[in-house]
Amino acid sequence: MKDGIFFRQPDGPKLWKIKADGGRRDVGSTNFRGSSYVKSRFFHGQKPKSISEKGKQMSEVLKNRVRDIERIREFVSPDEFEKIESGIAAGNIITVPSFADVHVHFREPGFFYKETMETGTAAAARGGYSVVMTMPNLSPVPDDREHLKEELDAIERGAKIRVIPYGAITVGEKGRELADLEAMAKDVCAFSDDGVGLNDAALMTEAMERAKKLGKLIVAHCEDLDLRAGGYIHAGEYAKEHGHKGISSESEWKPIERDLKLAEKTNCDYHVCHISTKESVQLIREAKKRGVKVTCETAPHYLVLNDSMLEEDGRFKMNPPIRSEEDRLALIEGLKDGTIDCIATDHAPHSAEEKSKGLAGSAMGVVGLETAFPVLYTELVEKGVIDLEKLLQLMCVNPRRRFGLEDAEDIRDFAVWEIGKEYEIDPEEFQTKGRATPFAGRKVKGRCLLNVAGGKLVWGDAERLK
Numbered sequence: 001m002k003d004g005i006f007f008r009q010p011d012g013p014k015l016w017k018i019k020a021d022g023g024r025r026d027v028g029s030t031n032f033r034g035s036s037y038v039k040s041r042f043f044h045g046q047k048p049k050s051i052s053e054k055g056k057q058m059s060e061v062l063k064n065r066v067r068d069i070e071r072i073r074e075f076v077s078p079d080e081f082e083k084i085e086s087g088i089a090a091g092n093i094i095t096v097p098s099f100a101d102v103h104v105h106f107r108e109p110g111f112f113y114k115e116t117m118e119t120g121t122a123a124a125a126r127g128g129y130s131v132v133m134t135m136p137n138l139s140p141v142p143d144d145r146e147h148l149k150e151e152l153d154a155i156e157r158g159a160k161i162r163v164i165p166y167g168a169i170t171v172g173e174k175g176r177e178l179a180d181l182e183a184m185a186k187d188v189c190a191f192s193d194d195g196v197g198l199n200d201a202a203l204m205t206e207a208m209e210r211a212k213k214l215g216k217l218i219v220a221h222c223e224d225l226d227l228r229a230g231g232y233i234h235a236g237e238y239a240k241e242h243g244h245k246g247i248s249s250e251s252e253w254k255p256i257e258r259d260l261k262l263a264e265k266t267n268c269d270y271h272v273c274h275i276s277t278k279e280s281v282q283l284i285r286e287a288k289k290r291g292v293k294v295t296c297e298t299a300p301h302y303l304v305l306n307d308s309m310l311e312e313d314g315r316f317k318m319n320p321p322i323r324s325e326e327d328r329l330a331l332i333e334g335l336k337d338g339t340i341d342c343i344a345t346d347h348a349p350h351s352a353e354e355k356s357k358g359l360a361g362s363a364m365g366v367v368g369l370e371t372a373f374p375v376l377y378t379e380l381v382e383k384g385v386i387d388l389e390k391l392l393q394l395m396c397v398n399p400r401r402r403f404g405l406e407d408a409e410d411i412r413d414f415a416v417w418e419i420g421k422e423y424e425i426d427p428e429e430f431q432t433k434g435r436a437t438p439f440a441g442r443k444v445k446g447r448c449l450l451n452v453a454g455g456k457l458v459w460g461d462a463e464r465l466k
């Protein structure tokens, strides 16, 4: 079905189609599994773009939000549509473009017990996303054509929404020799060794030069393992008081400082993963001012939590770690002044067993796709830290624009969110296999009622549409 038929002019004839089955899709399951809209193979990305034309961009997105109201009819019964319409009028329901997450871990191929394409994309669909980019710390690591094909096949088989993989920068993400970037370029969103830092500056320089020729971004997990020195939570007050090994802020910002110089020298498009420290914000702010082609992301937990909120529980452990209140406030400033371009989840599921060993022994990583919007809407928008337009800029427009997705200027995917009722986050409701989140039990607003991606319903919460 072509996108166009969902639309009508504000005062024109209705153009949506009443289908043979009575005009609605089946939303009878809260575990919707009907769509196989995917196809990373159809990724014909554009070159990375800078993120400067903010005003113009935003008005387009807002226009879409208004138009989307009529598009909803295609996917619900007349009763449900009426309910949604009155919810919108009352301010309890909003429609927004579906989100794009530039940083997730779906664990397939290699680690099915943590997550699969099917469960990962189901979580993304429930979280209101229509496109995600998967990091390459897999087995095998997508570092050449053949290894990448395993992930592409997994996407083809299992993905419910669009998934675009990263190619690794180095063979096996081992930081010793460069991967076959050229052979992977057409099917990947960018190159990254996420999960580990690339400490070899000469290798990073060569990677940037080759990525630039290919019109691709280098996306860096910045971490100096020597500086980390066995740490596992932020080297701050909490670590001191409770006798934990700390991860210094320097282990993040030092490699960023180095890479910014390399990106300036090579003129490569460069994006920094999950920044968490105030120094990182300042370094990127300054680099942007002097014209370095750099963008960056942070994640919801760094924007909402600080290390005084840590508990002796694996669900508070991820890399980089939750930092100090000062860092958190610097990240918020970075959002506001445009230093930080995207909010990504770094959705990183592990088994219950792997997350059961406290702060010291648990695996690094938490799930995030199903809590990102509720947490950010509640903590940032409702509390007046940033407005909804800004949040949509960070979650919808900028990620697509920076990674050259063809729909950045006109996002047709949309989701319908109920924002009127407060509830407690319950990991047992998640679609992801992972349960570890620092937001478990947190009171939030925001439940995704519908998510339409690529013209198909990928999530429908039938219970809440009654």
Ligand SMILES: [Zn+2]
Pocket: 194, 195, 196, 221, 273, 274, 319, 320
């Ligand atoms: Zn990372």
